[in-house]
Amino acid sequence: MDMWWKVGLVLVMCSGLTSSEAREGHRDLSPRSMMLRVPVETLDFGFVPSVVYETHAYYEPGPIGVLFHTVHAFLYVVQPNPFPKDLIVKMVQQNMGGIKGNDYKKPQNVVLLLQAIYYELGFIVLTALGVIFVLFVPIVGLCFCVCRCCENCGGEMHQRQKKNGDCLRGFYMATLITTSVFLAVGVMVAYAANQNITNQIKSTRRFVSTNIRDLKSFANYTPAQIDYLSAQYTTAKNKVLSDLDNIGTLLGGQIHNQLEREVVPALDNALRMTTAMRESKEALESVTTSLEILQEGTGRLQDSLQSERASLSNTLNDPACSNGDVTHTCNSIRGTLSQLALSANFHGLPEVEAPLANLDAVLKTDLSNIVQKGYSSFNDTPRLVREQTKEIVSEVKGLLDKSGGEIIGFTKMFPLEPALENFTKFLTESQKNIEAYYPQIDQLDFYRWIGCVVICCMVVLVLAFNFLGLLCGSCGYDKNATPTTRGCLSNTGGNLLMASVGFSFIFSWVLMGVVVTSFVVGGNIEKLVCEPLANRQIFKIIDTPYMVHPAKKNFLPGMLFQDPNIDLTVGSMYRDCYENNGLYSALQLETKFNFNKFLNATVYNPELTKIFNSVNVDLKGMFLLEQEGKNHLVDFANTGIGDIDYQAYLTEVNKGVTVVDLLSYANELEAQADQLPRGALENALKGHASSIRQIHKEQVVPMEQAMKFVKARGTLSQSIKLLQKTSRELPIKVTNVLNAIEAVEYLIANNASHVVKQETDKFIKNIMGYFSQYTEWVKHSLEMEVAQCKPISNIIDSLEIVACSFIVDSVNTFWFGLGGCCLLLIPSIIMSVKLAKFYRRMDTEDVFDDYPSYDTMRWYPRASAPPRQPDW
Secondary structure, eight states: OHHHHHHHHHHHHHTTOOOOHHHHTTSOOGGGGGOOSSOSSOOOOOOOOOOOOOOOOOOOOGGGHHHHHHHHHHHHHHOOSOOOHHHHHHHHHHTTTOOOTTGGGSHHHHHHHHHHHHHTHHHHHHHHHHHHHHHHHHHHHHHHHHHHHTTOTTOSSEEOOOTTHHHHHHHHHHHHHHHHHHHHHHHHHHHHHHHHHHHHHHHHHHHHHHHHHHHHHHHHHHHHHHHHHHHTHHHHHHHHHHHHHTHIIIIIHHHHHHHHHHHHHHHHHHHHHHHHHHHHHHHHHHHHHHHHHHHHHHHHHHHHHHHHHHHHHHHHTSGGGGSHHHHHHHHHHHTTGGGSSBSOOGGGSOOOHHHHHHHHHHHTSOHHHHHHHHHHHHHTHHHHHHHHTHHHHHHHHHHHHHHHHHHHHHHHSSOHHHHHHHHHHHHHHHHHHHHHTHHHHHHHHHHHHHHHHHHHHHHHHHHHHHHHHHHHHHHHOOTTSOTTSOOHHHHHHHHHHHHHHHHHHHHHHHHHHHHHHHHHHHHHHIIIIIHHHHTTHHHHHHTSTTSSBTTBSOHHHHHHHSOTTSOOOHHHHHHHHHTTOBHHHHTTGGGTSOHHHHHHHHHSOHHHHHHHHTOOOOOTTOOSSOHHHHHHHHHHHTSSTTSSOHHHHHHHHHSOSBSSOHHHHHHHHHHHHHTSOSSHHHHHHHHHHHHHHHHIIIIIHHHHHHHHHHHHHTTTHHHHHHHHHHHHHHHHHHHHHHHHHHHHHHIIIIIHHHHHHHHHHHHHHHHHHHHHHHHHHHHHHHHHTTTBOHHHHHHHHHHHIIIIIIIIHHHHHHHHHHHHHHHHHHHHHHHHHHHHHHHSOOSEEOOOOSSTTSOSOOOOOTTSOOOOOTTO
């Protein structure tokens, strides 16, 4: 018990835990509700330094295991009842103070006694039979000896002749051989069990050394594991510090992303207005340029057409046009003179110089630059957040350093080094003390081995006489010899068999006494200790409330922590240690030494919560669009481009250059001239046709080409349509842009606090999530990886292997083999007595005579044969 107390004390100290409720009670654990279960990034805390224990608490008996299983099966036949857990508990609890006076007569004790007798009935019956054997065999042997001395019980040296004598002799010999063979098997079983104990005692030393080395490794690695847990706080702290250093990018970026959905579209619309301004200016400049070109061209064309029309009119006034058929042609041509005129009038279109001048004045201020300033101001949110949280970050860093120091200081505040040194010395001294007993153990085992060998030799002596008797009797037997003339070798065989009988009576009761004693002890230990220890039923008895002490519900926590109300049992501790869990979990140390509570109180302290709750980001100083930019948009809407008559421009542009196609007109004129008689008039008309073609080629075609070029570029028609569309939508667009900008600025100035609070809470939850990961990892490591208590379960398993598999199984196998020999000695005695009669030389024999008056039995000296009758 003293050793267990020291081991338990050191193991608890190695776990770096202490009762610190008074220190932790004032701390607020509410920040734990702020933890984010799934942080943004999973932290890698590495692997806790692990230790590989040497002890493998497993035993495979090998070939002798068949004998062990046979003995177990025999014991199950003797005792088939299940483990009497309830009976043992009741007996212990009701008689915890001892039986006094007539307490055994109480009904409850009588009932318990009857139940115990019923459970032990098989052992009681066999023990009674064994005691009877021990008592009666010496008496029977003595009586048998006296009876033979009186020449009774086969002691008479006379053998009656029987017709089936050879068959009887063969039967007795075969039975004795079979019995002797089984006796030899029983002796070998007993000797194998005896030798197995000696062999396994040497293996016990291996268990002792490996278990002690495992305990040393346990003690040596535990502080390093505790230091590793506390050191990994730096991993969480560094990640938190990294996020705090990048709070502008992380928190400011998230705030930026949330507001971006409202801010960026408004700024994009404002930026598109600058594009609309440039496009409107380009369209107005294109209209102005195109209009100047067309006005100049139509002026020259107008003059040419008027001159040609006047010249053609003069030609038609020629007297030749008044002659007969020619008059009709001339009149027809004269009727088309009005077609030689311009179709489009570009000189009457309204001027666009004033709107263009206003637009030029507006564009002198770069609106895109103003909008870009808004983008820059909005994109500067991370820097704004970083600047406003600079002091908070520094305070948090200080608190984290303080918490890290507290954690490390907590694990260093106990004298682990001296405790571990003392524990290691204790283990070393214990190992030396145990090893000092090895010679004595070997000597005692040698004496035990000699004693068992002597016991086996008793049976071997009987076997030796049996086999020698059988050998001598069989070899010296002559079936032609009469009982009185048997040879010396045959007689010796018979005497050896009788010696076997004598030694059987001498040794059998002694052997049975050894068998009964070892059977009662070994069998009950197997059924009441080893089997329940193997299936862990014995832990249920130990863990029964108030079993060990009437005032202590659970004895293990009462012994370790002086608190028997803790729900800690030997069975649960063994299961956790067998699975190689941590001692913190196996001993439920959180009930007394709650390291997780201290860690939570240290990491999630109120000061840190207060600092995080004070995080506030103010975006009121952010301006997306300066007043100059807003005025610029208003000026753009008031440039006057909406007052231009764009429909008049489109009407003129869609007209042709001339009323009629001059080329067609010239061809028609030439065709009419060909109908006239040849002469000056015909030639004059053809000359006018040629002039019209020349006008078409030199003036109309270039203008038409110019018009086609303008239309291909979309410079005139599309520019007019663009201006028309822009002027129609301009007031609404400008109003919408200004309203959107003002709405976003109002959102940032007044309602952005909700977004800031939301994103700040997420950021804080992420930060606390790193600590959550650390505390959860520490909790898991304490329960599963730190101070893995496999050596404790190995010690229990090793004790089970040594006590049950090495010793009890071997002892039970020893009495099993020896008990079989004791039982087989009975038929061996009977067969040996019967068979000795056929081998020993008799003093008298039966003589048969054909004459009725002849005396059939005569006495002759032992060494002589009776005389032969003449008629034989």
